[in-house]
Amino acid sequence: MSVSLFFTVALSVFAYSTVTSAEPVQYCPIKDVCYQVAVPSVSAEANSGNIYLQLRAPASYSWVGFGTGERMADSNIFVIYQDGTGNVTISPRTGTGHITPRYNAMTQVELQDGSGVVDDVMIANVRCGNCSTWPGGSISLASEAVDYLAAWKTGDAVDSDDPDAGIRYHDAHDQWRFDLTQGTVSGDANPFVGVSQFDNNNRGVSEGSFADPRTLIRGHGIIMAVVFVLLYPIGSSLMPLFGKWIFHASWQFLAFLLMWAGFGLGYVASQRIRLDFNSTHTILGTVVVCLMVLQPALGWLHHRNFAKHQARGLASLAHVWYGRALLIMGVVNGGLGLQLASASRTFVIVYAVLAGVMFVVYIAASAYGEYKRRMAAGSYERKS
Ligand code: HEM
Ligand code: HEM
Ligand SMILES: *[C@@H]1O[C@H](CO)[C@@H](O)[C@H](O)[C@H]1NC(C)=O
Numbered sequence: 001m002s003v004s005l006f007f008t009v010a011l012s013v014f015a016y017s018t019v020t021s022a023e024p025v026q027y028c029p030i031k032d033v034c035y036q037v038a039v040p041s042v043s044a045e046a047n048s049g050n051i052y053l054q055l056r057a058p059a060s061y062s063w064v065g066f067g068t069g070e071r072m073a074d075s076n077i078f079v080i081y082q083d084g085t086g087n088v089t090i091s092p093r094t095g096t097g098h099i100t101p102r103y104n105a106m107t108q109v110e111l112q113d114g115s116g117v118v119d120d121v122m123i124a125n126v127r128c129g130n131c132s133t134w135p136g137g138s139i140s141l142a143s144e145a146v147d148y149l150a151a152w153k154t155g156d157a158v159d160s161d162d163p164d165a166g167i168r169y170h171d172a173h174d175q176w177r178f179d180l181t182q183g184t185v186s187g188d189a190n191p192f193v194g195v196s197q198f199d200n201n202n203r204g205v206s207e208g209s210f211a212d213p214r215t216l217i218r219g220h221g222i223i224m225a226v227v228f229v230l231l232y233p234i235g236s237s238l239m240p241l242f243g244k245w246i247f248h249a250s251w252q253f254l255a256f257l258l259m260w261a262g263f264g265l266g267y268v269a270s271q272r273i274r275l276d277f278n279s280t281h282t283i284l285g286t287v288v289v290c291l292m293v294l295q296p297a298l299g300w301l302h303h304r305n306f307a308k309h310q311a312r313g314l315a316s317l318a319h320v321w322y323g324r325a326l327l328i329m330g331v332v333n334g335g336l337g338l339q340l341a342s343a344s345r346t347f348v349i350v351y352a353v354l355a356g357v358m359f360v361v362y363i364a365a366s367a368y369g370e371y372k373r374r375m376a377a378g379s380y381e382r383k384s
């Protein structure tokens with residue numbers, strides 16, 4: 001009974017979604033940089049005619065663009081940048097390889113209502129009259145898997161209404177496939193006005209597309225934040241609080257392994273969008289995790305030394321202060337990462353507050369340890 005109910009509901013949801021997904025398909029390779037395509041059913045049937053595109057990105061981007069194909073060469077590319085008067089320039093270009101794509105005057109593009117720089121977001125709602133064929137190739141407007149690519153560049157506004165304006169080399173790029181049959185809309189009119197589509201959800205991305213880089217980045221961020229803001233400081237506090245080295249060492253070692261898993265995810269994500277290895281976050285992060293390799297070794301050296309002499313040696317000082325320095329660098333680097341990923345304000349606040357709280361907890365634990373040590377040394381002196 002409940003099983004058949006389940007199937008009835010599932011089937012009607014399925015039927016509903018296949019019949020009435022009269023919504024543009026959307027892909028956002030990174031947060032707030034989104035590309036949409038809508039194909040009017042008349043164009044899908046004729047495999048020619050108007051299609052509608054939307055490109056959207058914060059005004060902190062110098063330009064963003066997307067196009068058809070698997071590589072720049074022979075791609076039908078659409079780039080937007082600010083025109084300097086509060087609107088955007090839509091610039092259709094033809095990819096010719098790994099060089100700046102140049103304006104292609106044959107593509108019939110026209111900005112539609114809703115375009116402009118609104119609340120620091122660049123939006124281009126575009127009608128394209130003949131976008132299914134171009135000098136380098138063609139697509140079927142009724143295809144379930146069309147290759148798309150995108151690239152973006154943060155930085156100064158281009159501020160030009162010249163569709164052939166110079167643009168600078170991208171920060172990163174991405175590829176995916178749209179199922180255009182899911183982006184079929186009924187009327188032949190701008191589908192981007194009067195509807196709330198300002199979300200970051202991917203829709204109509206074909207199966208067999210690549211892993212969503214944002215999921216990788218989010219996983220990386222959460223793991224690294226947990227490791228550097230919670231696990232390492234807690235593990236460091238365990239030592240002065242309980243004085244059991246094996247407790248501290250195993251806790252920190254687990255955090256150390258998790259840190260490498262988080263680094264791995266970050267690496268895969270940066271490869272996935274071909275992020276150039278030139279941001280402070282990626283460089284400092286790599287330096288910190290590599291330097292961290294010495295820390296378990298220093299801890300072990302200290303432990304061996306302490307077991308023999310019952311006193312702190314050079315290795316102890318090195319382990320304690322090197323460790324503290326790396327932890328601070330790690331937490332700061334996490335902040336840079338949040339900036340790079342343009343994380344939400346809530347996320348940044350939670351991160352900063354947790355980091356502050358853990359800092360205080362650790363200082364208190366460490367001071368308590370020092371106090372215990374002084375007391376022990378004092379009573380020893382009195383005894384002797
Ligand atoms: C501003 C001028 C541009 C220059 C100088 C340029 C240069 C390059 C270079 C050197 C590569 C190979 C390096 C790599 O794989 O990371 C590349 C790849 C790529 N670019 Fe560009 N590019 C420009 C604009 C664009 C635009 C406007 C787009 C798309 C909207 C784009 C999309 C891509 C994609 C998807 C790749 C990887 C696929 C491929 O190798 O073709 N690029 N570009
Ligand atoms: C990545 C891994 C590690 C990190 C980040 C780390 C970090 C730290 C920090 C910050 C302290 C200072 C605590 C305080 O303020 O009193 C400390 C102390 C200590 N650690 Fe580690 N540790 C790690 C791994 C290890 C390992 C693997 C061992 C042992 C084999 C170890 C043994 C010790 C010992 C014995 C102390 C006490 C030193 C003293 O009070 O003189 N640690 N560790
Ligand atoms: C930008 O230009 C388009 C096309 O001319 C127009 O429809 C739109 O309203 C303009 N946007 C702004 C903010 O002026």
Ligand SMILES: *[C@@H]1O[C@H](CO)[C@@H](O)[C@H](O)[C@H]1NC(C)=O
Nearest residue numbers: 106107108129130133134135
């Ligand atoms: C697009 O349409 C224009 C005008 O109809 C035409 O001159 C041009 O060749 C077409 N471009 C392509 C790539 O089909």
